[in-house]
Amino acid sequence: MHRRRRRLFRPLPLATAAALVAVAAVAVPQLTPGASAATTLRGYADGRGVRIGAAVGDTPLTSDSSYVSVLDREFNSVTAENAMKWDALEPSRGTYNWAAADRLVNHAVAHDQGVRGHTLVWYSQLPSWLKNGNFSASQLNTLLKKHIDTTVGRYRGKVYAWDVVNEAFNEDGSMRGSLWQTELGTGYIANALRWAHAADPAAKLYINDYNIEADNAKSDALYALARQLLAQGVPLHGIGFQSHFVVGQVPASMKANLKRFSDLGLEVSVTELDIRVPLPASAAELARQSADYKLASENCLGVKRCAGVTVWGVSDTYSWVPGTFAGYGAALPYTEHYAAKPAYTGLSNGVNPKA
Numbered sequence: 601m602h603r604r605r606r607r608l609f610r611p612l613p614l615a616t617a618a619a620l621v622a623v624a625a626v627a628v629p630q631l632t633p634g635a636s637a638a639t640t641l642r643g644y645a646d647g648r649g650v651r652i653g654a655a656v657g658d659t660p661l662t663s664d665s666s667y668v669s670v671l672d673r674e675f676n677s678v679t680a681e682n683a684m685k686w687d688a689l690e691p692s693r694g695t696y697n698w699a700a701a702d703r704l705v706n707h708a709v710a711h712d713q714g715v716r717g718h719t720l721v722w723y724s725q726l727p728s729w730l731k732n733g734n735f736s737a738s739q740l741n742t743l744l745k746k747h748i749d750t751t752v753g754r755y756r757g758k759v760y761a762w763d764v765v766n767e768a769f770n771e772d773g774s775m776r777g778s779l780w781q782t783e784l785g786t787g788y789i790a791n792a793l794r795w796a797h798a799a800d801p802a803a804k805l806y807i808n809d810y811n812i813e814a815d816n817a818k819s820d821a822l823y824a825l826a827r828q829l830l831a832q833g834v835p836l837h838g839i840g841f842q843s844h845f846v847v848g849q850v851p852a853s854m855k856a857n858l859k860r861f862s863d864l865g866l867e868v869s870v871t872e873l874d875i876r877v878p879l880p881a882s883a884a885e886l887a888r889q890s891a892d893y894k895l896a897s898e899n900c901l902g903v904k905r906c907a908g909v910t911v912w913g914v915s916d917t918y919s920w921v922p923g924t925f926a927g928y929g930a931a932l933p934y935t936e937h938y939a940a941k942p943a944y945t946g947l948s949n950g951v952n953p954k955a
Contacts, residue, residue, distance in 0.1 A: 641674045641944075644952040650901060651714060651908025652951055653677030655872065658700040660918055661707065666938045670914055672711045677760075679716040679871070679910055680704050685725040686747060693729045698754065705758050716871070716910065717759040719766040719808065720748050721792045723778030730779075737783045744780070744788065745795050752799035761907070763808040763840055763871065764796045765789050771811060773821030789825070790834045797835035804907070808840030808871055813858075814851035826864060838867030838907065843896055846928075847877040847889045855899040862905040870900045872912040874931035875943065876921045881930040890946030893933070897950030909951065 638647065645652035654675045660667040671678070682688055683700035690696050708715045721744065735743065752762065768776055768789060775781050780788045793805050807826070812819040822839065829836045839861045841854075851857070858868045875892050877885045900906040913919050917936035922929040933944040949955035 641948055641951055642676045644948065645676055645908065648901075648951075648953050650906065650951075651677040651716075651869070651910070653679055653714075653716060653908060653910030654914050655679045655681040655718075655910065655912045656704055656914075657681045657918055658683055658703060660914075661703065667914055667918075670934060670938055672713075675713065675914075677714040677716055677908065677910060678704060678708050679718050681718075681913075682725070684717055684751065685719060685722065686730065687725045687727045689751060690747070691727055693727075693733075696750075701755075705755060709758065714760045715755070715758060717752070717755065717762040717803070718871075719763040720751060720796060721764060721780060721788070722766040723776060723780070724767075726779065735783075740779070740783050741788075741791070744784075744792065748792060748795040749799050752796050752803065756800040757802065759800070759803055761804040761806055761838065761867075761869075762796055762800075764792050764805045765807045767809050768807065769809055769812075769818050769821055771818055773817040786825075790829060790832065793829070793834050793836055804837040804867060805835055806838040806840045806867075806869070806871075807836065808842065810842040810844055810872075812839075813841050813843055813845075813854045815853040815857045815860075819857055823860065823864075826861065826866060830864060830866075836866065838869060840869050840871035841900070842872035842912075843870045843874075844872060844912070845875045845892060845896065847875055847885055847892060850875075850892050850895050850899070854896070855902060858900055858903045858906070862903050865905075867905050867907045868900060868903055869907045870896060870909040873897075873909060874912045874919065874921060876925055876928040876931040878927055879922075879929045886930070886942045889930075890942035893943045893946035894950040897947055901950065909947075911947070 641652045652675055654671060656671065656678045680701055683704055688700065705715055770776050775786055796805050807822065809822060812822055826836060826839065841858065862868050873896055875889050877889055897909045900909055911932060913932045915934035915936055915938055916930055916932050919929065919931050921931040933941055933947055935941055
């Protein structure tokens with residue numbers, strides 16, 4: 601079972617990093633700053649009118665020029681890794697810290713990148729004053745509405761899509777027993793979507809979750825909820841499939857599952873793609889990872905109403921995987937030295953309609 605935590609920055613062991621660089625040098629042609637835009641991920645995505653995105657941390661954005669160079673060259677969309685979560689924005693009640701979120705939005709505007717907002721309503725990364733406040737249901741409802749009004753309103757017209765509700769389900773399809781579910785009931789989801797739509801009618805509004813890529817109990821429950829919300833006229837526009845995979849385990853039913861959501865008239869997006877491998881990563885595993893990146897991206901982009909694919913990071917230096925899954929890593933398209941891995945080629949071939 602996968603539960604996301606605050607992303608940890610942990611460099612790969614030097615031996616593993618060196619092996620990845622060696623494999624990448626053999627397997628992947630290196631892009632240069634002067635490369636044609638048409639041969640980048642961004643160029644391919646622009647050419648077919650979809651998003652290719654990356655989750656962005658404030659630390660590398662402000663301190664790592666190599667990271668920023670790759671980000672701006674390869675991606676036409678960015679997602680705030682942590683900067684737009686409630687604990688980051690309002691660490692003390694009524695006291696806001698917009699600095700990191702504003703930096704990301706301003707950077708995106710300056711580099712012609714779309715911004716995906718992440719996330720408005722989640723059970724995790726809530727400020728302590730909220731988690732431990734013993735608020736009544738009425739008070740929580742008011743606080744949630746204010747948070748959505750304030751956050752979405754600040755970035756109105758600058759964020760093309762919001763992950764409004766994040767990780768609302770258990771693996772068996774039951775509703776997760778979060779602060780919101782326990783105190784407000786399932787109706788909090790419809791209310792959050794309505795409030796977000798009122799704050800920015802132009803933004804696409806998503807429910808986002810993990811382990812819903814396959815046709816299973818969890819995705820069945822989300823499908824049923826989506827149908828119900830649409831029937832009620834709730835402004836739900838898309839479903840985000842996080843897609844945190846283990847190498848060799850992209851679900852066989854993924855494309856058909858995304859299609860059934862698309863057939864409801866909803867956008868579908870891969871929102872947090874990474875594919876972790878056991879460390880040290882072998883050449884065979886990196887080759888399989890490349891094939892998985894191609895398959896996962898094609899599974900979405902081959903479906904009508906797929907809005908795009910976002911990877912959860914740029915390089916292995918800043919990946920959350922090693923700090924969460926012991927013995928795994930090397931999950932992203934670039935090494936810690938910003939050499940393109942076979943995974944980059946796989947992703948590129950998945951995004952390039954002519955590959």
